[in-house]
Amino acid sequence: MYQRLIRRLIYPISLLSQFMHQPTKSHLYAAYQVLHYLKGTPGKDILFKRGDKLTVEMYTDANYAGSLLDRQSTSGLMMFMRGNLVTWRSKKHNVVARSSPEVEFRALVHEICELLWVKILLTNLKIPISCPMKLYCDNKSAINLEHNLIQHAYYCKDMKTF
Known part of the structure; x- marks a missing residue:
């Protein structure tokens, strides 16, 4: 209760x-x-489905200077296992970003770390992951930044903290 x-x-x-x-x-x-x-709503509960394969998917999004109070950027994530929502979070960034792709890229890097932590946790619990873990992002600039090594190096040298 x-x-x-x-x-x-x-x-x-x-x-x-x-x-x-x-x-x-x-x-x-x-x-x-x-x-x-x-x-x-005293009796409302969440129903979890049981699936055959353990799939892990994460959706992430960020907004550049989206807070009306302090103009800080915010990122959020939702993680699904076997199609069930298991965790979600939104967080204000403590670093001021220069652009929307930079905010999205920072969020992607952070969420990759989160996925790696989940993979290590599941491995330690001896729970096999049968499919690749997937991370979804809707920002084309951040996706292109990940595929372009020259821009990638530029942004990574400036990224010291989240």
Whole structure:
């Protein structure tokens, strides 16, 4: 029961917690809406399908200077195993990017690290991965950047932290 409640709270609380230091009445109203939603949905659960093959797919996206409050870029990911959503996240970048492809490329690099961590975890748990792990990105500039070694070297020397 506790875990179910916490899973329902994670996303809205992460959004509302951005305004902890300067909340307004609209933020308080949004928090009340979250409580009202939780009160009205006590029996909602997530159904996980069982598949034959262990497939791992990750979708990633980023927006350049998308935050209206501080103009920081934000990236997000969704990871599916056997077609089931198992994790999702959005994160503000702590480095100011110079372009949209740079933001997307930074997100791709970070998500590749996440996929490698999942592969190591599954290997340590002796769970075989029967298919290649897939990472999807919708930004053509970032994809072209990955395939062009000259541009790749330029961006990589400037990328020190995420």
